[in-house]
Amino acid sequence: xxxxxxxxxxxxxxxxxxxxxxxxxxxxxxxxxxxxxxxxxxxxxxxxxxxxxxxxxxxxxxxxxxxxxxxxxxxxxxxxxxxxxxxxxxxxxxxxxxxxxxxxxxxxxxxxxxxxxxxxxxxxxxxxxxxxxxxxxxxxxxxxxxxxxxxxxxxxxxxxxxxxxxxxxxxxxxxxxxxxxxxxxxxxxxxxxxxxxxxxxxxxxxxxxxxxxxxxxxxxxxxxxxxxxxxxxxxxxxxxxxxxxxxxxxxxxxxxxxxxxxxxxxxxxxxxxxxxxxxxxxxxxxxxxxxxxxxxxxxxxxxxxxxxxxxxxxxxxxxxxxxxxxxxxxxxxxxxxxxxxxxxxxxxxxxxxxxxxxxxxxxxxxxxxxxxxxxxxxxxxxxxxxxxxxxxxxxxxxxxxxxxxxxxxxxxxxxxxxxxxxxxxxxxxxxxxxxxxxxxxxxxxxxxxxxxxxxxxxxxxxxxxxxxxxxxxxxxxxxxxxxxxxxxxxxxxxxxxxxxxxxxxxxxxxxxxxxxxxxxxxxxxxxxxxxxxxxxxxxxxxxxxxxxxxxxxxxxxxxxxxxxxxxxxxxxxxxxxxxxxxxxxxxxxxxxxxxxxxxxxxxxxxxxxxxxxxxxxxxxxxxxxxxxxxxxxxxxxxxxxxxxxxxxxxxxxxxxxxxxxxxxxxxxxxxxxxxxxxxxxxxxxxxxxxxxxxxxxxxxxxxxxxxxxxxxxxxxxxxxxxxxxxxxxxxxxxxxxxxxxxxxxxxxxxxxxxxxxxxxxxxx
Amino acid sequence: xxxxxxxxxxxxxxxxxxxxxxxxxxxxxxxxxxxxxxxxxxxxxxxxxxxxxxxxxxxxxxxxxxxxxxxxxxxxxxxxxxxxxxxxxxxxxxxxxxxxxxxxxxxxxxxxxxxxxxxxxxxxxxxxxxxxxxxxxxxxxxxxxxxxxxxxxxxxxxxxxx
Numbered sequence: 031x032x033x034x035x036x037x038x039x040x041x042x043x044x045x046x047x048x049x050x051x052x053x054x055x056x057x058x059x060x061x062x063x064x065x066x067x068x069x070x071x072x073x074x075x076x077x078x079x080x081x082x083x084x085x086x087x088x089x090x091x092x093x094x095x096x097x098x099x100x101x102x103x104x105x106x107x108x109x110x111x112x113x114x115x116x117x118x119x120x121x122x123x124x125x126x127x128x129x130x131x132x133x134x135x136x137x138x139x140x141x142x143x144x145x146x147x148x149x150x151x152x153x154x155x156x157x158x159x160x161x162x163x164x165x166x167x168x169x170x171x172x173x174x175x176x177x178x179x180x181x182x183x184x185x186x187x188x189x190x191x192x193x194x195x196x197x198x199x200x201x202x203x204x205x206x207x208x209x210x211x212x213x214x215x216x217x218x219x220x221x222x223x224x225x226x227x228x229x230x231x232x233x234x235x236x237x238x239x240x241x242x243x244x245x246x247x248x249x250x251x252x253x254x255x256x257x258x259x260x261x262x263x264x265x266x267x268x269x270x271x272x273x274x275x276x277x278x279x280x281x282x283x284x285x286x287x288x289x290x291x292x293x294x295x296x297x298x299x300x301x302x303x304x305x306x307x308x309x310x311x312x313x314x315x316x317x318x319x320x321x322x323x324x325x326x327x328x329x330x331x332x333x334x335x336x337x338x339x340x341x342x343x344x345x346x347x348x349x350x351x352x353x354x355x356x357x358x359x360x361x362x363x364x365x366x367x368x369x370x371x372x373x374x375x376x377x378x379x380x381x382x383x384x385x386x387x388x389x390x391x392x393x394x395x396x397x398x399x400x401x402x403x404x405x406x407x408x409x410x411x412x413x414x415x416x417x418x419x420x421x422x423x424x425x426x427x428x429x430x431x432x433x434x435x436x437x438x439x440x441x442x443x444x445x446x447x448x449x450x451x452x453x454x455x456x457x458x459x460x461x462x463x464x465x466x467x468x469x470x471x472x473x474x475x476x477x478x479x480x481x482x483x484x485x486x487x488x489x490x491x492x493x494x495x496x497x498x499x500x501x502x503x504x505x506x507x508x509x510x511x512x513x514x515x516x517x518x519x520x521x522x523x524x525x526x527x528x529x530x531x532x533x534x535x536x537x538x539x540x541x542x543x544x545x546x547x548x549x550x551x552x553x554x555x556x557x558x559x560x561x562x563x564x565x566x567x568x569x570x571x572x573x574x575x576x577x578x579x580x581x582x583x584x585x586x587x588x589x590x591x592x593x594x595x596x597x598x599x600x601x602x603x604x605x606x607x608x609x610x611x612x613x614x615x616x617x618x619x620x621x622x623x624x625x626x627x628x629x630x631x632x633x634x635x636x637x638x639x640x641x642x643x644x645x646x647x648x649x650x651x652x653x654x655x656x657x658x659x660x661x662x663x664x665x666x667x668x669x670x671x672x673x674x675x676x677x678x679x680x681x682x683x684x685x686x687x688x689x690x691x692x693x694x695x696x697x698x699x700x701x702x703x704x705x706x707x708x709x710x711x712x713x714x715x716x717x718x719x720x721x722x723x724x725x726x727x728x729x730x731x732x733x734x735x736x737x738x739x740x741x742x743x744x745x746x747x748x749x750x751x752x753x754x755x756x757x758x759x760x761x762x763x764x765x766x767x768x769x770x771x772x773x774x775x776x777x778x779x780x781x782x783x784x785x786x787x788x789x790x791x792x793x794x
Numbered sequence: 795x796x797x798x799x800x801x802x803x804x805x806x807x808x809x810x811x812x813x814x815x816x817x818x819x820x821x822x823x824x825x826x827x828x829x830x831x832x833x834x835x836x837x838x839x840x841x842x843x844x845x846x847x848x849x850x851x852x853x854x855x856x857x858x859x860x861x862x863x864x865x866x867x868x869x870x871x872x873x874x875x876x877x878x879x880x881x882x883x884x885x886x887x888x889x890x891x892x893x894x895x896x897x898x899x900x901x902x903x904x905x906x907x908x909x910x911x912x913x914x915x916x917x918x919x920x921x922x923x924x925x926x927x928x929x930x931x932x933x934x935x936x937x938x939x940x941x942x943x944x945x946x947x948x949x950x951x952x953x954x955x956x
Contacts, residue, residue, distance in 0.1 A: 453950045457943035458935045464949070499950040505931040507944050521951050532945055544928035554907030561920070567931055586927055592948060620931070624947065723931035728924045735915035743915075748900035750911035758892030762902030769896035776890075779834060780883040784891060787884055791900065793810040794892070 032418045033192055034081035038062055044192050047258050052248045056415040057198040059245060059258055061132055061189040080269050080424035082129035082190050084417035085390055088397040089124055089430050091363040092295055093268050096121040099329040101343055110212060114328045115343075123270060124428040125395050128364075130191035130243075130292065131267040190267065195416040196409075200255055200385070201241040201368040202375040203361060204291055207233035207349075211330065214344050219291070222370035226354060236347045238296030239357055241368070244375045253376050257290060264292045269424070295360055296327075297345035324356060359398030362388035365411050368400075380406050387412065394422040436607040439600075441589065444538045451499065452520065453592070454531040455513035461501070461624070463529045464519065497521035502595045502621040505568075505723065510590075512536050538591050540600075543725050545585040551731050555750075557581075561730040566599040567723045569616035574727075578613060579603055585610065586725045588620075595621030599725070748791070757794065765791045796824040798855035799838055799877075801864075803848050808863065812888045819849045833858065834881045843873025852879065861886045 044060035052058050087093045100118040107113055203222040207229065208214055214237050220229055222239075243264075244255040258264075331343040347353070354370070361368045365388040369375050374384045387406040389399040394411075401409060414420060456464065498521065504511065514533035519526040550557045562574040566586065574584070583604040590597050597620040603613045743749075748763045757766060766788040771781045801819040820842065828837040836858065850864050862879035870876055884891065936943040 451950055451952065453948055455945040456947040456949060457945045458947070459943065460945075461947045497951045499952060501947060501949050504946045504948060505933060506946050507932050507934070507937070508942070508946075510930055511945050511948075513945050519949065519951070531949070534948055541930040543930055546925055546927055548925075552907075555910045556914075556916075558910070559916075567929070588930060593950070720933070723933060724929040725927040726924050727927070728922060730920045730922045733917045733919045733921055735917055738915050744902040744905065747913055748902050749905050749907065750909045750913070751898050751901045752909060753901075754895060754897045756892070757894050757896055760898065760901055760903055763900070764898055764902065765900040766896040766898050769891075769894050771891075771894055773893065774887060774890035776883065776887055777834065780881065780887070783881075783883045784887065787809060788891075788896065791809065792884060793807055794812070 031081050031420065031422055031424070034079050037079045038082070038190070038192055041193075045189070047245075052198060052246060054248070057195045057246070057248075058193075059191060059195075059199070059243075060193040061191050063189075080127045082192065083127040083269055083422060083424045084129075084394070084420035085365045085411065085422050086125040086393070086395040086424070086426075087128055087268075087363045088391075088395045089122070089428070090359065090398040091126060091396065092360055093126045093128060093266065093363075094123045097329070099343060099345075101331045104331045112330055112332045112343075114330050117329070122430060124430045125393075125426070127269040127424040129267050129269060130194075130264060132189040132191065132264045193416050193418055196366060196411040196414060197380060198246050199258075199366060200244040200375045200380075201361060201364070201366045202244055202372060203357060203368060203370045204240045204242065205236055205357075206238040206240070206296070208235050208237060209233050211235055211346065212332075214346065221372050222354065222357060223372075226370075230349045234349045236296070236349060236353065237344060238293055239360070240291035240293050241361060242291055254378075255376055264290050266292060266294060295357065296347075324352075326350065326352065326356070358386065358400060362386070362398050362400035363396035364388055365390045365394070365396045365409075367406065367412075380412065393426055393428070394420060395428070436605075436609045438609040439602060439611045441540045441587070441600075446537050446593070451593075453534040454517070454519055455511055455534040456529075456531050460530045464526065464531075467526050467529055497524075500595075501624040503624055504590070504592070504595070504621055510539070510541060512539070534592070536592055538589060538593075540587055540589045543586040543588065545583050546727065547583050548579045548581065548727070550580050551729070556732055559732050563728045563730070564601060564614075565726045565728065566601075566616050566618075567721060567725060568597055568620040569599045569618035572601060572614045572616050574601065574603075574614065583610075584727070590620065595619050595623075757788075761794050763791060763793055765789060797827060797838070797858065798823050799825040799840065800853045801849035802851040802853070804851040808882070809884065811884045811891060813851075813861075813882075813885045815851065815853075825854075828876070833860075836862070836879050838877045838879065839870065840875050840877060841873055842875050847875065851882070852877065854879075859886075 039062065041055070041060065043063055045063050047059040047061065089095065097117040098119040098121065099115055101115070103115040103118055104113050204219055205222055205225050206217040206219050207225060208217050209232060214235070217237055218229075218233055219240075225233070243258040245258050246255045327345055327347045329343055329345050358368075358370075367380055367385060367387050369378070369385050371384055374382060378385050380387070381404045383403045385406060386400045386402045387409050388396045389401055389409060390396050390411060406412060411420070511534070514535065517531060517533050519529050519531050548562070551560065557580045558576045560576050560580070562576055562579055563571050564574055564584075564586070565571045585602040587600045587602060588597055589600065596617060598615055598617045600612045601614040602610045604610050745763050748765060757764075757769070769785055769788055771784060776784070798821065800821040802815045802817075803819055804813055804815055806813040822840050822842070825838050825840055828839060831837065836854070838852075838854070847867060851862070852864055853861050861882040863882050864877050865880050866878040868876035868878065932944070934944065935946070
């Protein structure tokens with residue numbers, strides 16, 4: 031919206047900056063000269079008129095997400111006597127109205143109580159303190175103690191920037207840094223480019239980020255732009271209420287400082303200033319403001335008097351590779367042209383590749399997006415003559431999306447209790463040894479040796495084969511088989527001798543097959559007609575939606591289950607919020623089952639033992655019975671009992687025959703003990719090993735007709751688009767619908783004719 | 795009522811908004827419209843005895859103040875010709891049209907490559923290519939030299955006894 035001249039006056043009431051300013055008055059920077067008596071006064075406690083705002087700072091801006099730190103939250107002091115605290119309060123808004131403000135004397139003394147002292151709440155009802163609060167407003171009239179006009183402070187020095195031209199103003203980014211965490215009082219200032227190129231190691235601690243404004247005043251023959259002079263203490267002045275409990279005040283002049291470096295991130299107003307917002311004396315717990323959105327920023331309570339809660343603190347961040355993008359996003363929220371390079375700020379055109387411009391949405395709110403190069407000229411604010419052309423509505427406040435986005439997928443380390451299983455890793459030679467040893471016992475163990483060793487332990491044994499759950503071959507080199515120390519193989523109660531094996535205790539692991547960038551083939555809408563099929567070894571294939579993967583990084587991660595041999599292939603894609611998330615998955619089995627066969631040793635042992643004992647028993651018993659039988663028969667015959675003796679003899683004889691028969695059977699059983707055999711498992715999975723083991727992304731893309739010529743197509747058919755614009759801003763072939771033909775006199779028939787012709791296609 | 799009528803030979807596409815008219819072929823200052831005469835589809839009688847009449851366009855002054863296509867010419871006696879015209883609304887109001895706002899659905903300039911274009915000439919064919927990823931798998935049992943075998947056989951047994 032255009033500035034409210036009833037309150038802020040017109041051009042004749044404004045001061046021009048920059049050595050007289052650009053010859054074109056529309057391209058100059060103006061600030062309010064602040065004649066006290068000439069304009070409508072904004073009453074104390076009333077909202078300030080927000081027509082100063084030509085755009086809004088979105089929810090992504092630090093000014094819409096102010097952190098408040100309370101030094102009393104430090105529970106225990108760290109090694110240096112101080113420590114970090116987290117925000118005790120966050121003031122979050124859907125949008126923040128703002129303007130630049132300049133003041134010769136932004137603060138007085140060493141403390142800035144921009145709210146009140148004591149419990150004074152400036153609403154005209156509850157003031158109890160006799161000491162007037164000294165806060166500053168970017169308003170035509172100053173404000174201090176509402177009841178003591180003579181104590182109104184700095185009335186002539188408060189100067190909001192009333193008008194500037196986005197196409198003639200470039201913000202150059204600076205950082206305040208120091209070499210150690212505690213050395214925040216000795217800061218060095220560099221442009222962002224200088225700092226990242228040369229000083230991140232020397233000065234890894236960042237305490238603040240600022241911008242300086244460069245303008246073309248049309249007066250220099252050597253430099254296109256120079257800094258906006260005459261700005262002595264410039265600041266971003268939020269124009270909205272602070273939403274703190276018990277406080278009703280304005281955020282204006284929040285960050286004013288005696289400098290033309292406009293603070294936009296870090297501590298306010300500076301790392302050394304105390305910006306108290308509650309509490310009655312300096313001895314009370316202090317609350318500090320920090321403009322720092324990401325968790326990379328911290329608030330450090332300094333050592334000294336921590337326990338008496340008189341401590342101060344400062345905001346800081348350590349440099350990492352995310353810093354530059356974080357800063358760019360914050361500057362972009364202002365919708366200004368900006369750069370990190372002083373040479374670009376001074377000399378470059380606004381369409382230079384290293385010149386950037388914050389993008390404003392349809393409500394003229396900046397969300398951290400930015401363009402660069404030739405795209406800068408497409409931004410609406412660059413087409414304005416100056417900020418007064420803005421149609422920004424400061425009363426519009428978007429809803430805040432409370433959700434947190436941008437968190438990447440993570441994988442869990444999984445293990446299971448392994449008391450019921452034991453696993454071993456073997457190579458091919460070790461497997462051959464194992465196979466032999468499972469047959470070896472029958473070859474080398476004499477039956478008599480088995481029979482001789484009748485100890486209790488031998489009675490408590492098992493078939494080793496029965497202990498084998500599985501043997502699986504995994505398609506990995508030793509890089510992905512984390513085996514341990516060499517050991518012997520125990521199968522139940524049996525130790526398999528002379529087999530080289532290694533402990534293996536890992537249950538599951540994940541490994542990446544790498545990332546690839548899905549490069550657009552056409553770099554236009556045809557990319558979204560393409561089909562993307564990802565072939566995954568052992569798991570089959572998945573189709574990837576082109577709308578998600580084109581122009582993005584895709585990564586494949588395999589999760590391997592070493593117990594069952596199953597594998598899951600996870601397909602991750604980098605989303606627009608910067609996170610990597612799983613967009614698809616497929617499962618399969620990546621092992622070959624190896625069948626194992628051998629002798630069931632315990633069964634064999636038992637059979638041999640029993641057969642031999644049975645034989646011995648038969649032999650021993652047959653002899654005794656034969657003798658007995660013989661004695662009885664003789665006795666009967668001697669007694670004259672012919673029939674009984676005969677019968678008995680017959681019975682005895684039969685007994686002898688049976689015994690002889692049983693002995694023969696036992697001998698046969700002993701000599702013909704069957705070898706109990708067993709096979710574990712069946713061979714599976716070989717075919718999957720034969721397939722190529724690299725994941726492969728297959729792209730199917732459409733084919734343009736061979737005679738297609740872009741310039742001829744454009745001039746006769748035109749490209750599909752959907753943009754509302756003034757017709758005269760385009761040239762060449764166009765089809766235009768919903769034309770507003772008001773503003774000139776033609777017959778209704780002619781206007782209908784024009785509508786129809788424009789919709790059917792014309793050449794402009 | 796005498797009208798001013800200027801003849802042109804225009805080669806631009808009739809659907810061009812701002813046509814390049816070129817040099818005037820002839821200007822008449824005392825042209826009579828036919829009676830009756832429609833504003834949008836008028837006829838004019840001119841005295842123009844030329845062997846090769848090539849004009850296809852004319853601008854008529856007040857009170858018509860419009861551009862017209864000459865859609866037909868009738869040869870009359872005495873070297874007169876009757877011009878049968880239809881209004882060219884696009885060029886007549888070219889400046890006004892260009893100040894209006896409308897929604898462009900197709901455009902030559904600037905090119906927009908982001909909206910799906912149903913008129914774009916694509917064949918029914920699809921071509922293909924493949925992008926290889928890295929891998930964590932191998933079908934080998936050793937590093938190829940035979941000296942460093944892989945311990946990739948995992949034997950699982952029950953219990954943990956001694």
